[in-house]
Amino acid sequence: MDFNPVPFDFAGSFSQWLIIVGILIGGSLGLSLLLAVARNGASGVPMFTRGLTSYLSDLGSLSLRRILAITSLTFKEAVRRKALLIFVVFAVLLMFAGWFLSNSNSRAELQANVHITFVLRTIAWLILPAVIFLSCWGIPEDIRLRSMHTVVTKPARRMEIVLGRMLGFGTVTILVLCVMGVIGYVWIQRQIPENVRNNLTCRVPVFGHLLFIDTAGQPSYTGINVGDTWMYRSYVQGNSRARAVWMFSNVTPDALVGDVLRLESRFEAFRTVKGSEKSIREGIEGQFTLVKNARDEAFGGFALGASTREMADLLREGQFRNAADKLKEFAEKIRTKPKDIPDPDYAGLAGGAQQASGALKVLNSDTHNFDELSQLFKDLFDTTFQLSDRKAAAAAGNTIFEDIAAKCDAVADYLKTNADDLLDHMPRLEVPLPTFTVTEFHEGDDIREVNRKLEFVADYETLGRFLAKTISRLNDAGKVVEGDSISPAFLDTLAEEKEISPLNAELLLTVLTEQLQSGALRVADGKLAVADGRRWFPFFDDLVRRELLVSQDSEGWLLTLDLFEDLTTAGFLRIEVSCLNDQMYLGMARPDLFIRLPDRPFYVGYTKAILTTGLMLLLVVVIGVTSSCVVKGPVSVFLTLTMFIVGQFFHDFMLRIVSGNEQGLGLIESAALIWQHRNPSVGLDASEATQKFVQGIDSVSTGFLAGVSRIIPDFSVFGSAAAHVEKGFDVPLDASVWPSVAAFFAFMIPCVLLAGACLKFRELESK
């Protein structure tokens, strides 16, 4: 199941496909020419040219009527040879499956899962052998029985025979699949227990990207490993600064179900102490926090480098002037002692600058434009990134470090000059949601509903910004000051503000009056102003942090925000998860939290799963027919089955070997190590020359494997849709359906060309 439904890169895939197919066609033509010359001498060249011309001419004169004639013949052949008996097997399986599947699990979603899995797998695995045998035996039997003679001696092009055969077997396959699909659907609906039927739905998830914040508050790609065998799930420590950070994109009001945003999660609980019985029963406590932290998103990347971490902290705290000083110091160090700075710190600088450049563009709004700063960071990144080319960097000498330092200075100057603006327009807003519990046994509801209008107790910065915004607005409207003092009607004015309670309004009036009297505020031109020229937010932020504005209500400063207007930036929504219990851990992987969009009916996902299964079976037909144009029936069956098994179960493994990500050595070297009873870390017990020789052969075999991995289809692509439906998800078009369609056509087209050529240039009656 793919949790990364990024839009299918059709253009990229297509260009890659063109290159591979081009290489294959070029190679095939070259090989054919060589063979023709080897067998016939100089006359091989005109023979090759005539053959190629004839092949292309055949391609240009294909007749749909002839293709459909062969399609119809193939269909009749399959039907009259009792291929449809497969329905009987399916019916028998369905008749008795109910005995074993009903009440197979106490959890409703797992019961649904078992039934759906059974039907989808049964359909695929029942049709598959029938399809392989039909498609692999059709043409060889035609040749063996010489029925083919009566066809190829008609004007039927051999390409038409191939296409007709593929279409015919494909039609049988689709017919069987559709009938089985409908029967299976009805069976699931009727067989599944009454109380589980609500689980027959297609959840539509929006998965985010997962990062972590460690216990020191610094960003990290992973959390803590508590010793799980599987590394994909990381844990956050309870009662610490550690958090899991999910960043969701494209979050719009369309995601609402009614007036709420549904968050579905399934975290793992891990305890270092057993805890009380109550604790075990209730589970470990966690909390979601909706965060809009422009400063962290823009500058958090600098924390990855030790030299820039302090600067990153200052930037995230909004202390832009201090951060600028730090950056200046760092620039000076780069300028004077560039070699003292370790490479990872330069990488951190480059990575931070790149992240800042991108994130700042997203922050652009009507009120503020970050383009200039974004460009400065981009320049810094471009310059620093030159260091990655070590040769060029060495050639450039100290000039390159001078350039980097200059770019740092430019950024620092901008930060210092525009510190107030940046602080005003780069807020940090945190909205904690009610806590939840996670048990080891995953009992209870995993869905949290988040209202669009969120009422929450404001933290310091949020309160400061709220008050600054409110007072600024009222002040601009002339409702704060009357004469040289606070207006007597100010309290009534505040009472009109829904989010300020009467007690807090009185407190605000008192504090403002005191500040005016103390000289921190002054009245100028009938308006209230901060005496030292600061803006309203720093002024109120200071008051809040000095705890002069502690809420007089027991509930605190209750503010209301709009989920989409106030908490998302350009469609990005950040959700942080923390564990609240000490010595406990919450484990999570990327798919463990998602936004659940309005559900779709079950048949939608089911149909998509059947469709991709159909594409898989059609590809098997295509491969079967293609191989049967070259070899005899039994060999063709073996070949097709092998391609399917390798493509279905070992494609990923093959790619890992080719890319060097799989542990172990090359083919010969591994075999020799087994023979010598030695392990890979020790290496081969042979001379250096022998080792190099063996490695040379292994590199050839790995290259061959790389070629094979391009030729054998990745059949697991087609299973992705069924995996989604089995787990109760809708099938994303981008992640499952389009890749399946593309994979089918990507292999079908060269297979048809190859099969047509093989059949055309094959003697049908050789002795």
Next chain:
Amino acid sequence: MRDGSCPAVSGHFFDILVGKELVMQNESVIEIRNLSKIYRDFWGRKKVQAVKSLSLDVHRGEVFGLLGPNGSGKTTTMKMLLGLLFPTSGEMRILGKPASDVSKNEKIGYLPEESYLYRFLNADETLDFYGRLFNMSAAERAKRADELIEMVGLSKARRRQLKEYSKGMTRRIGLAQALINDPELVLLDEPTSGLDPIGTREMKDLILKLKAQGKTVIMCSHQLGDVQDVCDRIAVLFQGELKVLGRVDELLEIRDEMQIRTSSLSDAAIADIQAVLKKHNVVNSSFQKPKADLEELFLRTVRESGERPGRRFSAEEIATGTGDNKGAGGSKV
């Protein structure tokens, strides 16, 4: 005849004569030049040379027979003509096009040695399928199928799957599929194989009829009598080489003998004739009753049996041709 002065003659003979006229046009429908075929094993080593430098022409409108013992290369030659096998060297042009050009098949009909048709189809479906391969419209296919099924006498069995057909019926439907496109050139591999004498006769009649329609027919056969009956020219192959090529009537003519056929003669008449022959220094003359060939006997028996069910014929009746039979009562010199 050529000047059209011939009075009304039977259509059969007329057709044959027209056919002869076409033969005389000498337009080559098939041109084979230096054709060779070597069968090789998996490793490319030579196994056998099936055809050796074969050159011959087949003219438009003639019935051409390819003869030879088993393994002489006649079927290989035919399959190369059809594009089922590729020549090792040499050239072939059929109807003016290279043998490898599929479009030539639009004007060719082919009856394989055995009718390798799709046994799960019935006669209608079979002809419809092959008609579609010629891009014929549905109406055209239906019309042509009706005609051909009627012609080959399978009207009552047209809905039965071919797997239920006898060998003769299979040959007939095979022939029908070969003619579905009204071809200019018909290639028949052992056309009378598996047919009973009636079927054989009908097949031979049909071949002559095709010839009369101006079509060119090439046939391979071991049934030399059949070949002699219908072929204008023959080629005899042996071990892949062309040994004999020529017109059947010329090749079979015994130039230093004469044969006179009369009604039955008395002993006196025979003595007189022998005296005359002696006077003209004719030696080695012989007088004997002619014999009907077995095919003729069989056909007559079947015909009579149909007319008089339950009756058995004596050898005398057969020899004298009593009743309404055309007797074999004649003498042959």
